[in-house]
Amino acid sequence: MSEPTVPPAQDERLVQRSFLTRLLNRPELGAVAGTFVVWGLFALVAGGRGFLSLRGAATYLEVGAELGILAVAVSLLMIGGEFDLSIGSIIGVAGMTITVLSVYFHWPLWLAIFMALLLALAIGYFNGWMVMRTKLPSFIITLATLFIFRGATIGVTRLLTGRTQIGGLAKTTGYASAKAIFSSDLVIGNAKFAVSIFWWLLLVVIGAYLLRQTQFGNWIFGVGGSQVAARQVGVPVRKVKIMLFMMTAAAAWLLATIQAVTFTGSDTLRGTGAEFEAIIAAVIGGNLLTGGYGSVIGAAFGALIFGIVKQGIVFAGVDADWFQVFMGFMLLIAVLINNIIRQKAAETRR
């Protein structure tokens, strides 16, 4: 065998791969393009009715942010090869824990918020532990915990207070500081941008960095791509997956806290359906349902599309009932586009 030589950094077989092809191979491309299309569409239809104003931007960004906070964690979990259908019920549990502890048991609000976080993390741990322990699909496990925790929230709340909606959070100790952190506004021009938007952006930056630039991120791709292969090269699969479930639970807690503080109370049904919206955002963002492939940035754009459509329909004067129809179609189109893109990405360039 001849002496191997180090090939030149620029391989001659690489030149054909243009900038455009590289761009096409990014998982988030579909969502970014979709955002422009949807935004342009509503700019045309509802531009004159306030959609293009700063206030318009503030409303769709806020809706996008609330879903986006969940979508960051959900996309990481999906790339790790699992689902969490229970996040909607964790929002209910966390919100109710905060409200019942602070209003009904007169705990300081911050302590109640902290307790809710611990509870959410415990639920996340339980989800992950059950999935790893039973080896059942996470879809089934978290579908079960969705029902268990939603039901338990309603049951326990009614048992303790006799009601399913509780207000009065504004009178609890520590409300002012909690409001500053979770529910204040940044005024730009005549528009008020909710602080949740900044929470969202912060989480997107952290999530994207975690996924693409850290060891843990490589493990996420690994356990999602092939759990067995990842375990065999020494990735602590169980730990990674449990951590991811705890992260989705923590994201649900953050959203629950923001909502509880904003609405100065909680409803046992809060967060119903959020799990599916977050999955839609993640899938539109180019995350593969089977795991091992995807992007946090893509999921952020998926959530943004969600916000633009939900608010754009209102601005356009269309009955908001049509929102779900629109999102359903978006989901279908996104999956089809993603499939084509992925086939191109995996195409052998031999």
Added chain:
Amino acid sequence: MSTTERIPLLELRHGSKYFGNIVALKDINISIHAGEVMCLLGDNGAGKSTLIKIFAGVHHQSEGQLSVEGKEVRFSSPRDALDCGIATVYQDLAMIPLMSISRNFFLGSEPCCGRWPLKRFDHQFANHKVREELSKMGIDIRDPAQPVGTLSGGERQSVAIARAVYFGAKVLILDEPTAALGVKQAGTVLRYIAQARARGLGVIFITHNPHHAYPVGDRFTVLKRGRQLGTWAKAELEREEMISMMSGAAELEQLSAELERVTTNSV
């Protein structure tokens, strides 16, 4: 070759493995030394997979002692085996197709730079190293960032072998690396096996193709239905003899297939 005086890199003595009441392996004695290729031969269900899973830390033997460089060890996970320098490359699970070559290469042992909380995966180093290591093995890749799914089967196996060598494997266990490959690609993989041996590694090469085993093997162990038929040095064994031993009677094959079904169910 004087293998008797040297301390083997890896040795299993009187090793047995039971799955419930099923005897997967019974009284196996096998050792592997630096700079040799031990071929593990046998039909389906002979116990080859179970044996290498004991070496790889996936299973624990029911009886017998496992030792690394003369010291008795007990692996509780694949990580333990890796830490002892025993790397296993599985036939179909060597690589994750959707991940890039360099992400795959360093999966589980990522190079990091910077300090917490900004400690990060050093992509530049990873890409550079992958290219360098693969070219040392004579593998020329186009782009370390391309998904492994774009590589051919032989290239994937070769990258997996290069990875094991890079991470300081002393013993390399290859589970049927040539089974799904064409003639030319299998030849490529055999060449990397010879290269790994030349670098002083001990290689356990599992195959049921005698034409792949004979050219590259130094010693041959034949398993049949969980028992060791014997171990021979190349000089003691004719190619034809080996082939006839491996391709036993038709009814044995049938029985083995049945036994395999039973053992895989209980794994």
